[in-house]
Structures are given as structure tokens and as C-alpha cells.
Amino acid sequence: MSEVARYTRRLVLGAGLAMTATVALGGALGSAAFAADTVKLGVSIPAATHGFTGGIVWWANQAKAELEKAHPNLKVTVKTASGAPEQANQLQDLVTVTKIDSLVIFPFESAALTQPVMQAKKKGVYVTVVDRGLTDTSAQDAYIAGDNTAFGRIPAEYIAKKYNGKANIVALRGIPTTLDNERWEAFTGVLKQYPDIKILDGKYANWNRDDAFKVTQDFLTRFKDIDVVWAADDDMAFGVLKAIEQAKRTDIKEVFGGAGSKTMVKTILDGSNPLIRADVSYSPKFIYDAIKMTAEARLKGDKLPATHIIPSSLITKENAKEFYFPDSPY
């Protein structure tokens, strides 16, 4: 009996050991094959047409400089496009001419770029998609994004708490997009729980200073009693502040921007404008994180988690220092 038992035990153990060894060896061989090669990483992003994308371009180049210095066997190519068709063309060039093996892409438009990215992935390129997602997620290996729901939720919670559930709010929205809808729904969703908080109206100001100035002028004409302006973007907050200043309105207690631009973070840090007390982070730095994570994982032959959300946090005077990057253009 014991003879049989011992034999069986040895057999099972041996098989297990063999299997482990095979897996380990295979893994080692696999990663050795990857790690020995150089990594050619392509970065495809929108051109600097406003403050935020200006930041994206700056952080992408920052990542290229730092990572290429740290890893001699890494080559990063950064391409900027001013529209979806141009980006699709650049993508083709990156795959066929530059012969990239990894790609970090911030798609100009979700639907239009899905097929081109799919084609690149089929040719064996490892794909990390940033921020604006694709319509078919099977075209990507990893997805890294800022938290748009938190971008709308955090200011709403902050306002509700600070004004004890009683305030008149006007809101400025960005460009009509799903991303803007997501933020807007999160914002209004929270405030629905507070019957004494009134959102007087929300209009599109297209993430643009000039449009924000005009829309705010008209809000100020229309509403005599406003407590808070949710500008939903720091560029727009800039136009809002100028319009309030011009109208000499004193009823407005706070302007809440968004995205944590360096001027606004500095204003919070210095306490230099009583209307600007807090902000929510949605830093273009996430492109830097995405490039770094992808490059380092690929150099080691690892994979990234399928989805990685970079949290948005509330910026106040206490923690503003951590969000202040004076060299970035945004």
C-alpha cells in the first residue's frame, strides 16, 4: 500500500516540477527574446491646438527625452496630427516606414481611428490607447485614461459640501463630445441629490477663452444672483474671470475650472485670487505616464494591465504643490 502511495506521490510531484520548469524556461526564453531586441515605440498624438493638447505634446517630448536617455535600446518617435485623417496616415507611416513594434496613441476621434489602429495591431504592434478610447477595444492591448467621471463629480461634491447644499450655479461646457457629456452627467448627477442647488443653465464655450468670456457676459446679464461658475476647464475659467471683473459683480463666490493648468495651480498655491480656491486634476501628464509605462513594460517583455485609470484629484491650497509643473506650457 505504502509502496503504491509513495510511487504515486513521486509521480505527481515529478510531473508538477517538470511542468513548472517548462513554464519557467519558456517564460525566460520568451522574455529573453524580447529583452534582447531594441524597442521602437511610436507616439501618435493631436497637434498643439489649445492649451491642453499643447501640454500633451510637451509631456510626450519630455517622455521621449528622458526615456531615450535612460534606455539606449529604446527609440521613440513622436508624431502630431491636426485631424483624424492625418493621424491615420501618420500611423501607416509609423508602421511601414519607421517599423515600430509598440504604439502609444491618443486618438483624435474614437470611431475614425479604430480601423487604422486595428491594422497596426494585426501587424504585431503592441498598442496602448490613451484618453479618447476606440470604438472596438479589441484593437488595443492596453487603455490608459484620465477619469472624466471624477472630473465632473469632484467639483460637484466640493460645491455641495462647501455651500451646504444651497447655491446657484451656471456652467460652461466644452465642445459637444461624449467626453463632455460624461463630465456633465457626473456633475449634474451629484447635484440632483441637493434640491436647493440650482444649475441655472449650461452653455458650450468650446474650451476656448474668448467663447467663455462671451458666454459668461451673457450669463451675467441673464442671472442676477450667481454663487458659483463651473467653468469645467482652466482656459475657460480665464475668460470667465475677465467677464466677472468687467461686470464688477460681487455676488459670485467661486469659479471652478478644471484640468490643473500651471497658472491656476499657481493661483491656488499663492491664494492670489479669492474666486479661485480649488481645481480638479486632469493633467496632460498622463501621456507621459502612458509612454513610460509602455516603454518600460516592453523593454522587460511584460504586458500592461488592460485598463489603467489615472485618478483625478481635488487640488486645494494644501496639496497644490504636487500638481505644479512650472516648465510645462499648460
Added chain:
Amino acid sequence: MSTAKPARRFDPHRFGPVVGLLLLLIVGTALNPDFATWDNLMNVLTRTAFIGIISIGMCFVIISGGIDLSVGSMAALIAGGMILLMNALAGSVGSPVAVVMLGMLFALLLGGGFGLAHGYLITRGRIEPFIVTLGTLGIFRAVLTWLADGGAITLDNDLSDAYGPVYYGSLIGIPVPVWVFLAVSVAGAVLLNRTAFGRYVQAIGSNEQVARFAAVDVDRVKLLTYGLLGVCVGIATVLYVPRLGSASPTTGLLWELEAIAAVIVGGTSFKGGEGRIAGTLIGAVLLSVISNILNLTSIISVYLNAAVQGCVIIAVAFLQRRRP
């Protein structure tokens, strides 16, 4: 030529823009009583001033049979350039007022220079105005984006305070930009209707060959219309910069289309040869009134704003159409 018309008959189509504007004013007042307040009307006129001044220059170019697609980018680059210059001078030149004056002069020179360069390429280089200005549309904005490193170029605080009154100040209750807009319009009307230059512009637009035979120096007149438009863009920028004290890659986006729309809605023929300064002024005001009314009300889904604007533009153009 228009000055030699035999008799001035009443032409109902001439009044399309005025009728359109009056209708809009009535609608605006009915929808929101705050619409007709002095402050709101002054807000609207002030924000129209930039596009309005550019439209006056654009009116000359279109009457002469040309076009300029670059004015929005040009305004952005001039704004960025003058802010950089003023910031650089702030340390060395004593008073902020002097720095601002130099900045303003620089803006006008730069605008005039860009305009003349357009005119030169179009007349001597024999390139279509559409192509030349399509090219510079890209060049101007790209250079600004590069200068701004993709972010914003912002005016120093001290200079901002000194410069502020140019946009925010007012004379007899009327904001400075509105006065400037009026002055440019009057000057434009006089230039177009009372001078030889104005007659030449119209003659070239209606038939360039005939104008050439009539010993009009076509190239020189054309060159000057683009130069004039450039100076208008410079003036508009001088008024624009103190508003936000900054220039970014979105500054002046689509201004070219707004200016062209104002000229066309104002009754100037897109084919050239004939046009009106007063109509252009009304056209520009009309376009801002539409967006003002949309901001003051919330009847229509915000997604449809552009559709409402498009409908009004087409309706006004219909009101002032002429028989072929």
C-alpha cells in the same frame, strides 16, 4: 460705376440686413427682457468690434474680387507677437504706457506688412488669393503655436493694467472698441464711396480687364486693398489683446469665416464689383446678436446653436438677394 447710377430707386433687397436685424432685436426682446438693456447691447457691440473692423477691410478685398482666408490666424500671430514684444520691452522702457504704445504701433505695422506681402504674392507672384491666404492661414497659426509652445502667451500684469482701458474703458458711456469700430466704418465708407481709390476697387471687381484698359493701376490698387485689410486686422488685434491679455492657438479661430459671412450678409456681392460698408457693419452686428440671443435663452437644444445661426444667415441672404 455705382456713383454714376442714373436714379436711386427704392430697392427692397437692399434692406435685407436691416430688416433681419430689426426682426432679431424684436425676437430678442420678447424672449428675454434683459436683452434690450444698455449693458447687454454694449456687450454685443463691443464683442462685434473685432470681427466688424476686420469685415470692413475684408469688404474692400471682396469688392475687388479677392478673398483673404488668413485673417483669424493673422490676428492670433499679431496678438502673440505684440505680447512678446511688450513683455520684452517691459524691463528696459520706463513707463508701461510707452510700452503699450510701442506694442500697438508694432501690431499695426505687422498687420500692414502681412497684408502687403499677401498683395505682393497675389499681384506680382500671380497666385490666386485663395491659395496665398490658405497658405498663410496655416503659416501664421503654426508660428504662433510654436512661439507659445502650444500653450498661451500672457501679458505681464503691470502692462495688463495699463492696457486694460483700451478694451474696458468707455467714453460718454460707450466702450472704446465701439468708437473705434464706428470710426473705421466711417473711414471705410468715405474711402469706398468718395475717393478715386474706392472707385478703382469697384471697377477692378466688376471687370479687371476693362479697368486695366481704363489706365487703372490694377496691381497697385489690389496691393493696397490687402494692405488695408492687414491694418484693419492690426487695429482689431490692438483692441483684442487687452480683453484677455493673452494669445493662444485658439485665438481668432474661424474669424475669417465670420468676417466673410458679415460682408456677404451685408449685401456685398461675393463675385466682387459692388459692396456696402454700412451693410457690412450691420451684418457683423447681426451675427453677434444671434449668438447673444442663444446665450440669453435656453429654448433650443444647445446642440443646435450652429444650425440656428446658419438658418438666419441664409434667411438674411435671401432677403437681400438680387435678380441675376
